Amino acid sequence: MLKNVMGLINLHESHESFREITKHRPLAAIPFAGRYRLIDFVLSNFINSGITNVGILSAGNSRALSDHIRSGKEWDLARKRDGLFLLPSWQTGAVQGSFPSDLTDFFSNLDYIKSSRQRFALLSGSRAVCNINYEAAYYYHLEKKADITVLYKEYTSAEAKSLSGVTMFKTAGDGRVVDMEICPVNTHSSKLSLEMYLMDRHLLVDLIDASVSRGGTNFARDCIMKNIENLKIYGFPFNGYLARIDSLQNYFNHSMKLLTPEIWQEIFFANGSIYTKVKDEAPAKYQRDAVVTSSLVANGSVIAGNVENSILFRGVKVHKDARVSNSIVMQKGEIGPGAVIENVIFDKDVKITAGKKLKGELNHPIVIEKGTVI
Amino acid sequence: MRSKECVAMILAGGQGSRLGALTKKLAKPAVPFGGKYRIIDFPLSNCYNSGINTVGVLTQYQPLALHSYIGIGSAWDLDRREGGVYVLPPYVREKGGEWYKGTADAIFQNINFIEMFNPEYVLILSGDHIYKMDYSFMLDKHKASQADATIAVIEVPWEEASRFGIMNTSEDDRIIEFEEKPKKPKNNLASMGVYVFSWPVLRSYLTGDAISDISSHDFGKDIIPQMLAGNERLCAYRFAGYWKDVGTVESFWEANMDLLSDEPALDLYDPDWRIYSVSPTQPPHVIANTARVVCSMVSEGCQVFGQVENSVLFPGVYIGEGAKVKDSIVMPYASIGANAIVNKAIIGRKSSVEFGAQLGVNDQLEQEASRWFSGITLIGENLTVTSETKIKRNALLTRL
Numbered sequence: 001m002l003k004n005v006m007g008l009i010n011l012h013e014s015h016e017s018f019r020e021i022t023k024h025r026p027l028a029a030i031p032f033a034g035r036y037r038l039i040d041f042v043l044s045n046f047i048n049s050g051i052t053n054v055g056i057l058s059a060g061n062s063r064a065l066s067d068h069i070r071s072g073k074e075w076d077l078a079r080k081r082d083g084l085f086l087l088p089s090w091q092t093g094a095v096q097g098s099f100p101s102d103l104t105d106f107f108s109n110l111d112y113i114k115s116s117r118q119r120f121a122l123l124s125g126s127r128a129v130c131n132i133n134y135e136a137a138y139y140y141h142l143e144k145k146a147d148i149t150v151l152y153k154e155y156t157s158a159e160a161k162s163l164s165g166v167t168m169f170k171t172a173g174d175g176r177v178v179d180m181e182i183c184p185v186n187t188h189s190s191k192l193s194l195e196m197y198l199m200d201r202h203l204l205v206d207l208i209d210a211s212v213s214r215g216g217t218n219f220a221r222d223c224i225m226k227n228i229e230n231l232k233i234y235g236f237p238f239n240g241y242l243a244r245i246d247s248l249q250n251y252f253n254h255s256m257k258l259l260t261p262e263i264w265q266e267i268f269f270a271n272g273s274i275y276t277k278v279k280d281e282a283p284a285k286y287q288r289d290a291v292v293t294s295s296l297v298a299n300g301s302v303i304a305g306n307v308e309n310s311i312l313f314r315g316v317k318v319h320k321d322a323r324v325s326n327s328i329v330m331q332k333g334e335i336g337p338g339a340v341i342e343n344v345i346f347d348k349d350v351k352i353t354a355g356k357k358l359k360g361e362l363n364h365p366i367v368i369e370k371g372t373v374i
Numbered sequence: 375m376r377s378k379e380c381v382a383m384i385l386a387g388g389q390g391s392r393l394g395a396l397t398k399k400l401a402k403p404a405v406p407f408g409g410k411y412r413i414i415d416f417p418l419s420n421c422y423n424s425g426i427n428t429v430g431v432l433t434q435y436q437p438l439a440l441h442s443y444i445g446i447g448s449a450w451d452l453d454r455r456e457g458g459v460y461v462l463p464p465y466v467r468e469k470g471g472e473w474y475k476g477t478a479d480a481i482f483q484n485i486n487f488i489e490m491f492n493p494e495y496v497l498i499l500s501g502d503h504i505y506k507m508d509y510s511f512m513l514d515k516h517k518a519s520q521a522d523a524t525i526a527v528i529e530v531p532w533e534e535a536s537r538f539g540i541m542n543t544s545e546d547d548r549i550i551e552f553e554e555k556p557k558k559p560k561n562n563l564a565s566m567g568v569y570v571f572s573w574p575v576l577r578s579y580l581t582g583d584a585i586s587d588i589s590s591h592d593f594g595k596d597i598i599p600q601m602l603a604g605n606e607r608l609c610a611y612r613f614a615g616y617w618k619d620v621g622t623v624e625s626f627w628e629a630n631m632d633l634l635s636d637e638p639a640l641d642l643y644d645p646d647w648r649i650y651s652v653s654p655t656q657p658p659h660v661i662a663n664t665a666r667v668v669c670s671m672v673s674e675g676c677q678v679f680g681q682v683e684n685s686v687l688f689p690g691v692y693i694g695e696g697a698k699v700k701d702s703i704v705m706p707y708a709s710i711g712a713n714a715i716v717n718k719a720i721i722g723r724k725s726s727v728e729f730g731a732q733l734g735v736n737d738q739l740e741q742e743a744s745r746w747f748s749g750i751t752l753i754g755e756n757l758t759v760t761s762e763t764k765i766k767r768n769a770l771l772t773r774l
Binding site: 034073259280281284286289292294297311313 | 408409410448636642643648649650651653655656657658659660661662663664665666667668669670671672673674677682686687
């Protein structure tokens with residue numbers, strides 16, 4: 001249990017490639033896997049590793065996020081001491097580009113980091129979705145007497161092509177990071193950074209202070225990459241399943257991969273449960289005419305039609321003779337009688353009325369904005 | 375403590391011996407129901423939805439699961455600074471302790487708890503009934519009719535009336551007589567075990583009843599007849615809607631099956647009257663490409679590879695490929711192996727039916743037996759039905 005580690009979740013992650021999905025919410029609040037939002041995974045990994053002091057460095061419009069997180073009770077983070085801290089951002093507008101200006105927000109919330117009691121700080125974004133326990137990385141960090149340990153997953157440069165906004169690095173034989181690239185067009189490295197960094201909390205405070213006072217604006221570039229030679233930065237491998245949600249296409253593909261039982265098992269159970277806001281929905285109901293195969297179905301759904309290779313979030317209604325295939329239907333979506341959708345992503349509260357048809361392509365699903373009635 | 379107009383008391387100490395293996399380690403109100411709930415979720419959610427936020431839960435038999443389930447009441451939004459949920463097991467006094475001798479005695483022994491809130495009314499509920507009811511309407515009626523006690527009643531079919539406590543009423547719904555399980559019922563209004571009392575009146579009857587040696591200290595058998603004899607004003611409150619006492623294995627099974635029709639009488643999907651429960655923290659369930667699921671309720675964390683028809687699957691249930699589950703209730707984390715057949719069965723928590731086993735299969739005597747038995751096969755908790763075993767209808771498997 002990592003009692004001596006605080007967690008910091010940095011939400012300054014570019015969400016340019018998500019089309020309508022991120023119009024009303026930050027990347028961390030994207031609904032995923034039938035009942036979660038992306039941030040649930042990092043929050044759950046933190047608490048499953050024993051971290052009980054978590055700061056969320058918000059970015060852009062955080063209404064959807066604070067509605068989701070509230071007191072942090074669902075993650076056992078509503079505490080008398082420590083617990084959950086939603087750290088405000090002084091910037092408005094969407095997070096864009098390869099080098100978001102997260103350092104100013106780190107700097108303006110420096111008091112929180114300074115006054116925390118834990119010796120170490122673990123930083124993470126929300127888009128590297130996985131089920132991980134950080135203990136092994138922590139002991140590796142201690143054993144190597146590292147200044148910073150950064151987690152990575154092996155990716156060939158061909159595989160990395162399908163990702164966006166990546167940080168790649170190379171290590172020497174002893175695991176020390178010797179080269180780092182942020183958002184390269186053609187990468188020369190094979191280690192994909194999970195954007196999870198472990199370091200001494202005092203070092204973090206010093207790095208932020210030193211970088212900001214020299215005109216730095218981006219954490220990864222100005223605090224980490226520029227210090228490759230001064231600091232002992234080590235890479236620690238993660239070998240589990242990684243769903244990196246960095247574009248709409250990857251969101252769609254990784255959602256569909258959850259239908260593979262082994263991946264479902266790993267991402268939801270490998271190192272502990274994934275917690276989320278509870279909605280108190282009844283179990284899913286399969287009516288007399290329901291035909292459902294290869295699908296992920298959340299509670300509160302009522303199915304009378306056909307569903308295949310799809311993900312139904314909480315409270316979705318599929319009426320009689322409707323057909324849903326290769327689609328993602330978010331919370332409270334409704335597919336009218338005889339309506340057909342294929343390769344479609346319905347945001348929350350989308351309705352398609354009786355008999356209507358919508359068809360996207362597997363490599364370009366149609367996205368329907370929140371609240372639309374078709 | 376701020377005064378409360380109405381305090382609810384839920385009687386949750388019953389053993390529920392007629393539920394057999396289901397209540398071996400659980401009080402009846404803690405028995406899982408409807409794919410994710412426990413029976414007590416219904417009265418607790420009704421309280422919350424009716425705006426009653428001070429609830430005492432009286433426990434006695436096998437209280438561990440119930441106590442840990444209720445906790446501080448967060449699941450029902452009953453973790454309050456003022457009021458909230460209180461678990462009230464029997465306790466020891468100066469002159470020694472006593473078990474709750476009956477439903478009325480349980481309330482009598484907790485007079486101090488009720489007085490802490492200085493209420494005008496007390497709502498008495500059973501922890502083992504499945505229904506959705508807005509108690510605030512009943513309270514309104516109680517006030518409007520200036521009653522000392524109001525008893526919720528439901529019309530039951532005449533031929534079943536002799537199984538219930540029947541209220542004989544005058545034209546203005548005043549109760550003139552109460553008959554427990556009458557052989558020749560004069561009325562078909564059955565008591566639902568839901569009472570509103572004006573607290574000072576109930577208090578004096580409880581105190582009087584407590585010193586009686588001949589009383590069984592029960593609301594239905596003692597307090598109500600005493601109040602009628604004392605010429606108190608007792609009124610009936612007519613309830614229309616789904617209500618079921620799940621006191622036997624058969625009625626428990628039926629109540630679960632009642633949820634599976636396309637338009638069930640008890641709507642669990644009503645956003646304005648949610649039934650709250652402790653969430654098991656499980657992901658959405660997966661239905662594999664080999665699966666077929668119809669007329670069923672499936673909860674989170676299930677993995678379904680086989681066929682499921684007319685059944686209720688609780689969280690974390692595994693149904694293997696080629697398995698056929700029909701008319702059954704599968705409790706949390708139970709698993710049904712590949713090619714197993716499960717007919718009209720209740721499979722206990724964490725039990726496992728292995729590859730190719732057959733439960734509730736037909737036999738020659740079945741036609742005859744169905745006249746006397748329900749035909750339900752009941753498998754207790756944490757048991758294994760080994761591969762290729764055949765278990766006939768009406769069997770009961772439990773650990774001694």
